[in-house]
Amino acid sequence: MRQARPYSGMFCGGVSVRTGPHALPLARIKKIMKRSAGETADGGARMISGEAPVVFSKACELFIAELTRRAWAATLDGKRRTVHKEDVATAVHNTDLFDFLVDVVMAVHHAAGGDDGDDAAALE
Amino acid sequence: MRRAVPDNGKIAKDAKESVQECVSEFISFVTSEASDKCMKEKRKTISGEDLIWSLGTLGFEEYVEALKHYLKLYREVSIKPPSVFSQSCLLLHSKVC
Numbered sequence: 301m302r303q304a305r306p307y308s309g310m311f312c313g314g315v316s317v318r319t320g321p322h323a324l325p326l327a328r329i330k331k332i333m334k335r336s337a338g339e340t341a342d343g344g345a346r347m348i349s350g351e352a353p354v355v356f357s358k359a360c361e362l363f364i365a366e367l368t369r370r371a372w373a374a375t376l377d378g379k380r381r382t383v384h385k386e387d388v389a390t391a392v393h394n395t396d397l398f399d400f401l402v403d404v405v406m407a408v409h410h411a412a413g414g415d416d417g418d419d420a421a422a423l424e
Numbered sequence: 425m426r427r428a429v430p431d432n433g434k435i436a437k438d439a440k441e442s443v444q445e446c447v448s449e450f451i452s453f454v455t456s457e458a459s460d461k462c463m464k465e466k467r468k469t470i471s472g473e474d475l476i477w478s479l480g481t482l483g484f485e486e487y488v489e490a491l492k493h494y495l496k497l498y499r500e501v502s503i504k505p506p507s508v509f510s511q512s513c514l515l516l517h518s519k520v521c
Contacts, residue, residue, distance in 0.1 A: 324447075329451060332448055332451045332452060332455070333451060333455045333470070335452070336451070336452040336453075336455040336456050336459070337455055337456075337458075337459045337470060338456070338459050338463075344468070346459055346462065346468065346469075346470060347468050347469040347470070348469065348470050349469050349470060349471045349472065351471065351472040351495065351498060351499070351502075352470050352471060352472055352474075352475055354472070354495075354498055355472040355475050355476065355491055355494065355495055355498075356451060356454075356475060358490070358491055358494045359450075359454070359475065359479060359484075359487055359491055360447050360450065360451070362486075362487050362490065362491075363446075363447065363450050363484075363487075364425055364428070364443060364447060365427065365428045366428075367443060367446060368425045368428035368429060368435075368443065369428045371439065371443075372428065372429050372430075372433060375433070381432060381433050381434060382433070382434040382435070382436050383425075383429060383433065383434070383435045383436060383439045384436045384438060384439050385436070385438040385439050385441070385442040387439065388439050388442040388443055388446070389442070392446070396483075397483045397484070398446075400449065400450075400453050400482075401446050401449055401450075404445050404446055404449045405442060405445075405446070
């Protein structure tokens, strides 16, 4: 069977199926973008070009790779071989670039009933 | 995630969920910045370049060159003749079915 060419998946970006074994679903990316894109000055919905979710798909791959690598470093520091959400939180806290994720990892931690009395005090 | 971890490593379900939340926030974060840019420039549509610019502004400079190249290739592929377009869609269709 002939192998799909690297960018063949892009042609069907409008279809809500995964475009490859490692590609992120474009429809989901577009949904999140629409939620965050806000409105134009005349009150209309902000439009999103067809290429924008494709660019984001690649950007998210790079982002996931970097976050995971840093989380893995935290896993190794703890002399373990399985990455847990605490390692992801550690990676976020140790990286200035990921400051915007601090609340997200805290929310995940709280939802799981984590013990972070010190953090709660620091926020107040 | 799997590619970023060596073969002897594992990824717990809670870590995957956490990263998924982070990715959603990443998309929102960058999209807001790109949207603000469009508003200032009085444009309605967020383009790939707006996203790349926003990533650079928000500290993700390392991603910029790779994404510029990726966008360039995507645009080149997008303007290929219809026969190539159909072939690629057929390939994807057979893969999905």
